[in-house]
Amino acid sequence: MQAKHVLWMLGLVLAGTAGAVAQELPPPRPEDPYFIPPGVERSSEMPRTIIRNMREGRDGRIWFATFSGPIAWDGESFVNFGQEAGLPGRRVFSLTEDRAGALWFGSITAGAARYDGTSHTTLTTGDGLASDDVLWILEDRQGQLWFATPKGLCRYDGKSVKGFTTEDGLVHDSVYVLAQDASGCIWFGTQGGVGGYDGESFFDLADQVGRSFENVRAMAVDSSGALWFGGQEGAFRFDGEQLQTFSAQDGLLDDFVGSMLIDRRGNVWFGHPGRFPENSGGGATCYDGKSFRHFTRENGLGVSTVYCLLEDRSGNLWFGTTGEGVVRYDGESFAHF
Numbered sequence: 469m470q471a472k473h474v475l476w477m478l479g480l481v482l483a484g485t486a487g488a489v490a491q492e493l494p495p496p497r498p499e500d501p502y503f504i505p506p507g508v509e510r511s512s513e514m515p516r517t518i519i520r521n522m523r524e525g526r527d528g529r530i531w532f533a534t535f536s537g538p539i540a541w542d543g544e545s546f547v548n549f550g551q552e553a554g555l556p557g558r559r560v561f562s563l564t565e566d567r568a569g570a571l572w573f574g575s576i577t578a579g580a581a582r583y584d585g586t587s588h589t590t591l592t593t594g595d596g597l598a599s600d601d602v603l604w605i606l607e608d609r610q611g612q613l614w615f616a617t618p619k620g621l622c623r624y625d626g627k628s629v630k631g632f633t634t635e636d637g638l639v640h641d642s643v644y645v646l647a648q649d650a651s652g653c654i655w656f657g658t659q660g661g662v663g664g665y666d667g668e669s670f671f672d673l674a675d676q677v678g679r680s681f682e683n684v685r686a687m688a689v690d691s692s693g694a695l696w697f698g699g700q701e702g703a704f705r706f707d708g709e710q711l712q713t714f715s716a717q718d719g720l721l722d723d724f725v726g727s728m729l730i731d732r733r734g735n736v737w738f739g740h741p742g743r744f745p746e747n748s749g750g751g752a753t754c755y756d757g758k759s760f761r762h763f764t765r766e767n768g769l770g771v772s773t774v775y776c777l778l779e780d781r782s783g784n785l786w787f788g789t790t791g792e793g794v795v796r797y798d799g800e801s802f803a804h805f
Contacts, residue, residue, distance in 0.1 A: 500558050500577045506536040506548045514539070514546050514805045519788030520561045522778035526569055530780065532788065533560040538573050538583075541794075546805070554581045554588035562616075564605045572613065574602030580615055591615075596629030598622050598641075606646040606654070614654060616643035621656060621665075637670030639663035647687040649695060657684030657697055677711040686728035688736070696736060698725025703738055719760030722749030729777035729785075737785070739774035747772060752787060763787075763797075770804050771795055 506515040514532070521533040530541040537550030538560050550556045555575050562574035570584040579592035579600045593600050597615060604616035615622040620633040620641045632638050640660030647655045654665040661681040662673040674680045684699040694707040702715040703725045716723045720738060727739035735756050742750025750773040751764035763769040769787065776788040787795040796803045 500575075502535060502576075503537075503557050503559050504535045506539070506550075509548045510545045512545055512805075514541075514793040515548075516791045516793070518790045519775055519794060520559075521563055521776050522786055522788050522794075523563050523565060524778065524780050525565055525571065528781070530778070530786065531563055531565075531571065532794070533563045533573065535559045538563065538571075541805075549583070552588065553583040554578075554590055562602055562604045564607055564613075566607050566613070567611055572605050572607075574605050574615065576601050580605065580613075591624065591629065596622070596631065598631045598633070603644055604646050606648065608648050608654065609652060614646055616646055616656065618642045621646075632665075632670070637663075639670075639672050639674075644685050645687045645697075647689055647695065647697075649689045650693040655687060655689075655695055655697075657687050657699065659683055662697055673706065677706065679711075685726050686739070688728045688730045690730050690736070691734060696728055696730070698728055698738060700724050703728070703736075714755070719753070719755070721751050721753045721760075721762045721764070724749065727774065727776045729779060731779045731785070732783060737777050739777050739787070741775055741790070742773045750774060752777070768802055769795060769797075770802055 504517045515536050517534045517536040519532050519534050523531050525531055532539040537548055537555055537558060538553050540547050540549055553573055555573060555578055558578045559576040560573045561576060564572050566572060570582050573581045577600050579590050579597055580602045581588050581590045591597055598620040599617035601618050602615050606614045608614060613624040620631050621638055621643050622629050622631045633641050640658035642659035643656050645657040649655065656663055662684055664671050684697050686698040688696045690696060694705050696705050702713060702720060702723045705712040714720055722740040724740060725738045726741040729737040731737065735754050738753040740750050740752065742748060751762060751769055752774045754761045765772050771789045771792040773790045774787045775790055778786040785797040794805050
């Protein structure tokens with residue numbers, strides 16, 4: 469910050485000098501007022517922060533996108549990588565590991581950052597992103613990266629960014645979650661419904677199933693190629709022809725589904741963030757195709773909210789929470805960090 473101030477003062481001096489040409493510096497990026505300082509850079513416990521997403525890296529570390537920045541679990545400690553990834557003082561909502569092994573983090577107010585383990589680069593609105601708030605990142609089968617933002621959908625081919633909005637056929641400009649099915653179609657959940665991109669054009673799922681959707685926050689594709697998605701109206705399964713609906717009346721713990729995972733056994737997991745201010749409905753539901761099983765604070769999960777889900781290589785399930793740490797479940801017992 470001191471160096472930027474010196475450059476700014478130098479610009480003022482040059483501007484007041486006869487015959488000199490002053491070059492304006494770009495405005496500083498806005499601070500992130502909701503960033504939660506992690507307290508320490510390394511700890512045996514997860515900081516009390518909001519965890520928005522999780523991924524397992526090739527090296528076995530578990531990576532967390534949190535309101536305290538990117539955090540990694542190496543089996544012994546939780547380490548904050550905000551500075552190394554070029555995102556100090558920024559919330560991180562999304563992350564993925566690309567085919568080259570580099571990690572991508574989607575931040576709030578600072579765009580997307582690529583971290584290869586030693587250095588970082590960033591993509592922002594200055595590079596063509598629709599917004600510097602990146603809510604989800606997906607790498608497709610061609611190696612292109614897709615970014616979900618509150619102002620549209622963006623595709624990055626490694627050289628340039630192309631944006632898509634409702635003017636191009638997008639269902640809604642506020643995009644929250646992305647998935648790709650077996651045919652290669654890119655699906656996206658938005659504030660205004662579910663849509664797809666078949667490589668040539670966009671379409672609205674509402675036109676195929678005869679009903680609309682709103683506030684879609686979770687997506688997954690099962691082994692049969694069926695698309696699962698969920699949000700404030702429950703969970704849905706679309707197999708290309710038929711739409712199935714699942715709600716609390718059908719067996720879900722709660723109607724609001726904020727995250728989703730299909731494990732290696734084919735079980736579908738639903739994460740429920742809970743309802744505020746009454747603080748009810750939080751936890752997880754597991755559906756095996758026949759029956760529903762609930763996981764709550766009272767029956768062993770030990771936390772009242774689930775914001776994201778992950779299955780690691782060993783088959784453990786991870787539950788990310790809001791301010792209550794992270795929970796690992798091996799199928800029999802829970803470990804609470």
